[in-house]
Amino acid sequence: MGTGIATTGKFPLSHHFTNVEQQVESNKFGMWLFLATEVLIFGGLFCAYIVYRYLHPEIFVDAHHFLDKKMGLINTIVLLTSSLTVALAIRAAQTNEQKWIKIHLVTTIICAGIFMCIKYMEYSHKFHVGLLPGEYFRAASEQFREPHNVQIFFGIYFLMTGLHGIHVVIGMVLLSVMLVKASKGKFGPHYYGPLELSGLYWHLVDLIWIFLFPLLYLIH
Amino acid sequence: MGDHNVNYLEAKKGLKSWLVTVDHKRIGLMYLFSVLFFFLAGGVFALLFRAELLTAKGDMVSADTYNTFFTLHGVIMVFLVIIPSVPAALGNFVLPLQLGAKDVAFPKLNLLSLYIFWIGATMALGTIIVGTLDPTLIGRVDTGWTFYTPYSSNGGTAVIWMTLAAFILGFSSILTGMNFIVTIHRLRAPGLTWFRLPLFIWAIYATSIIQVMATPVLGITLLLLIMENVVGIGIFNPNLGGDPVLFQHFFWFYSHPAVYIMILPGMAVQSELIAVFSQKKLFGYKYVAFSSLAIAIISFIVWGHHMFVSGQSELLSMIFSFLTFLVAIPSGVKIFNWVATMYKGSISLKTPMLWALNFMFLFTIGGLTGLHLGTLSTDVHLHDTYFVVAHFHYVMMGGTLMTFVGGIFYWWPKMTGYTYNENLGRASAIIVFIGFNVTFLIQFVMGAQGMPRRYYQYIEQYEKFHVVSTIGAFILLVGFLIAAFALVQSLIQKNKAPDNPWKARSLEWTHTATPPVEHNFIGQPVVEYGPYDYDAPMVVETLESLEAKGQPYQFSEA
Numbered sequence: 024m025g026t027g028i029a030t031t032g033k034f035p036l037s038h039h040f041t042n043v044e045q046q047v048e049s050n051k052f053g054m055w056l057f058l059a060t061e062v063l064i065f066g067g068l069f070c071a072y073i074v075y076r077y078l079h080p081e082i083f084v085d086a087h088h089f090l091d092k093k094m095g096l097i098n099t100i101v102l103l104t105s106s107l108t109v110a111l112a113i114r115a116a117q118t119n120e121q122k123w124i125k126i127h128l129v130t131t132i133i134c135a136g137i138f139m140c141i142k143y144m145e146y147s148h149k150f151h152v153g154l155l156p157g158e159y160f161r162a163a164s165e166q167f168r169e170p171h172n173v174q175i176f177f178g179i180y181f182l183m184t185g186l187h188g189i190h191v192v193i194g195m196v197l198l199s200v201m202l203v204k205a206s207k208g209k210f211g212p213h214y215y216g217p218l219e220l221s222g223l224y225w226h227l228v229d230l231i232w233i234f235l236f237p238l239l240y241l242i243h
Numbered sequence: 244m245g246d247h248n249v250n251y252l253e254a255k256k257g258l259k260s261w262l263v264t265v266d267h268k269r270i271g272l273m274y275l276f277s278v279l280f281f282f283l284a285g286g287v288f289a290l291l292f293r294a295e296l297l298t299a300k301g302d303m304v305s306a307d308t309y310n311t312f313f314t315l316h317g318v319i320m321v322f323l324v325i326i327p328s329v330p331a332a333l334g335n336f337v338l339p340l341q342l343g344a345k346d347v348a349f350p351k352l353n354l355l356s357l358y359i360f361w362i363g364a365t366m367a368l369g370t371i372i373v374g375t376l377d378p379t380l381i382g383r384v385d386t387g388w389t390f391y392t393p394y395s396s397n398g399g400t401a402v403i404w405m406t407l408a409a410f411i412l413g414f415s416s417i418l419t420g421m422n423f424i425v426t427i428h429r430l431r432a433p434g435l436t437w438f439r440l441p442l443f444i445w446a447i448y449a450t451s452i453i454q455v456m457a458t459p460v461l462g463i464t465l466l467l468l469i470m471e472n473v474v475g476i477g478i479f480n481p482n483l484g485g486d487p488v489l490f491q492h493f494f495w496f497y498s499h500p501a502v503y504i505m506i507l508p509g510m511a512v513q514s515e516l517i518a519v520f521s522q523k524k525l526f527g528y529k530y531v532a533f534s535s536l537a538i539a540i541i542s543f544i545v546w547g548h549h550m551f552v553s554g555q556s557e558l559l560s561m562i563f564s565f566l567t568f569l570v571a572i573p574s575g576v577k578i579f580n581w582v583a584t585m586y587k588g589s590i591s592l593k594t595p596m597l598w599a600l601n602f603m604f605l606f607t608i609g610g611l612t613g614l615h616l617g618t619l620s621t622d623v624h625l626h627d628t629y630f631v632v633a634h635f636h637y638v639m640m641g642g643t644l645m646t647f648v649g650g651i652f653y654w655w656p657k658m659t660g661y662t663y664n665e666n667l668g669r670a671s672a673i674i675v676f677i678g679f680n681v682t683f684l685i686q687f688v689m690g691a692q693g694m695p696r697r698y699y700q701y702i703e704q705y706e707k708f709h710v711v712s713t714i715g716a717f718i719l720l721v722g723f724l725i726a727a728f729a730l731v732q733s734l735i736q737k738n739k740a741p742d743n744p745w746k747a748r749s750l751e752w753t754h755t756a757t758p759p760v761e762h763n764f765i766g767q768p769v770v771e772y773g774p775y776d777y778d779a780p781m782v783v784e785t786l787e788s789l790e791a792k793g794q795p796y797q798f799s800e801a
């Protein structure tokens with residue numbers, strides 16, 4: 024097509040866009056819409072959380088003592104760090120510091136890995152003592168004022184953190200793909216769209232955890 | 244790559260070229276034929292249980308089988324036919340053409356959405372097999388399309404499958420919606436300002452917003468329901484401290500807006516048909532455009548009208564009842580504007596226009612009877628009766644499906660390059676109109692007299708009504724078969740269609756060949772008038788043609 028701005032250096036312009044700006048803007052817009060749907064998916068769970076906390080406040084207070092605040096806090100710090108490093112990776116692409124793109128991406132992926140390891144430790148402890156949702160709930164404790172219903176808290180806990188965990192894993196895959204691209208030298212000041220979009224996604228995953236942590240671990 | 248100036252059907256050959264295509268036109272066609280196939284399947288289930296209802300006694304099939312029939316009819320028609328009908332099938336084909344774009348913004352995601360649709364559809368139909376294999380018979384899907392808890396909480400394998408299918412289909416719908424929103428924002432041709440967009444685009448835009456905003460909530464609801472079935476997490480189970488009404492809240496938070504995912508696209512096609520076949524500027528363009536957005540917004544705050552008798556607080560019910568009335572305003576605006584458009588227009592009663600008129604009559608009846616159900620006091624009497632069944636069939640089938648078929652007849656020459664037999668097309672529209680009213684008008688009467696929906700056996704007092712209704716259903720079958728025959732015949736007879744048989748003014752007619760070339764346009768179309776400016780001269784310029792004339796296009800708006 025003879026219209027629009029000429030494409031710069033190595034920018035891979037798709038056949039159906041007329042110019043670079045159109046492609047970049049479309050991709051960004053699409054990503055924001057996707058993030059909106061993610062927020063709404065978790066929004067449904069947050070609604071369920073609010074309803075049950077309102078219906079059974081005592082269950083939430085009693086059950087949250089069985090979550091490990093220390094591990095939750097470490098995970099929060101780990102994720103916040105990874106959000107910073109992914110932002111730095113994008114910055115490195117914009118300033119064309121090829122080495123730092125890779126270093127920051129690797130750090131981000133390692134942080135995500137640490138998060139999942141800690142999550143695994145928390146989960147296996149709960150499986151061990153039977154703090155599980157529904158019919159699998161086995162933990163008997165005099166600390167529960169309503170032992171009959173307390174599994175609802177763990178149902179919500181596993182659903183929310185589980186869905187979040189799946190998002191972390193998807194994020195790790197996505198960032199690994201970006202790492203491969205980065206080591207091929209695909210990113211630079213002229214082209215860093217996919218990296219930026221992956222970063223956006225990663226920030227959202229982080230943000231959701233920022234809400235999950237106090238809602239589940241720090242109840243008064 | 245094939246030759247870009249060959250028409251899209253012949254640019255590449257072979258089955259594989261279709262399965263890996265990213266061409267929105269081919270994806271639209273594959274959606275179209277999938278939807279038509281499921282329409283047939285859903286229709287067959289309807290005819291089966293209508294036949295069962297001929298007599299007051301349950302004698303043709305067992306009660307369980309009857310439950311499976313109406314559930315499959317509902318699920319198939321809602322999730323596999325109406326929701327994808329206009330947006331995914333017609334929209335995919337038409338939207339980029341009307342925008343003057345070469346494709347949608349994310350062609351690969353578009354193909355992905357089709358595959359997700361196929362996977363979900365296969366699972367949905369697969370429940371028939373899963374249910375039959377399950378010796379206990381509790382494996383059958385007999386929950387109705389609404390999957391209400393607590394009944395669905397221990398529904399067995401097939402219910403889990405069906406819920407999963409609906410969950411997966413939701414992603415297909417989200418992808419289509421996202422794609423369209425971005426495409427409409429970013430890929431419009433030079434000069435195609437927001438208020439020069441065809442109203443088809445405006446209504447699809449509103450639809451897409453609902454698809455993106457509401458479907459994730461359905462997704463999480465269905466996920467919770469699956470969890471409830473698999474590990475019994477008790478969120479919807481009162482025995483474990485849960486609340487079954489919460490499911491209804493979640494479900495209708497999606498499914499009421501989903502009603503507008505279903506009807507807005509019908510209104511989208513309607514605006515095009517009414518304007519083109521009246522050859523007159525659409526009356527109150529901006530009002531019609533914004534009424535679509537108004538409907539989209541209001542749709543999110545009325546879901547409680549489905550729970551007037553579910554133990555929702557009285558105050559809440561009163562608020563929801565009031566809010567529901569608000570929907571009538573933008574819907575009324577549209578109807579009045581369409582009628583005003585026809586007034587003193589040069590109306591030609593071609594096949595698509597007859598289907599559009601079907602919409603006008605039937606949707607008006609459906610919309611007005613909706614007010615009876617939105618009214619708190621009358622709803623208590625009419626709730627879960629055949630009155631409700633008649634109401635939503637007048638809106639969904641009398642509304643969306645009529646314009647869907649009208650839209651197929653309207654864009655058929657553009658899609659295939661062939662014209663069909665006008666008389667057959669007209670006959671089908673008229674017979675469907677008759678059959679539809681015979682089937683459903685009587686259901687208002689029986690519902691008002693107290694016949695509950697979804698009953699397998701009923702008292703003899705209602706038998707005469709059911710007989711009429713069943714006869715109507717078979718008239719409908721004849722009508723749709725004639726329509727199908729007309730379309731198939733056109734493919735066999737191969738009568739070449741002209742580029743713009745309807746003298747329309749939107750880009751898909753003015754600037755493309757019939758059928759369009761692979762990348763839609765030769766050159767980049769520019770737009771100088773609105774899509775309904777029948778009084779303005781017909782302009783078929785492109786950036787290139789203006790350049791050649793020595794009057795290059797001035798990019799005015801930023």
Ligand SMILES: [Cu+2]
Nearest residue numbers: 499502546549
């Ligand atoms: Cu509703």
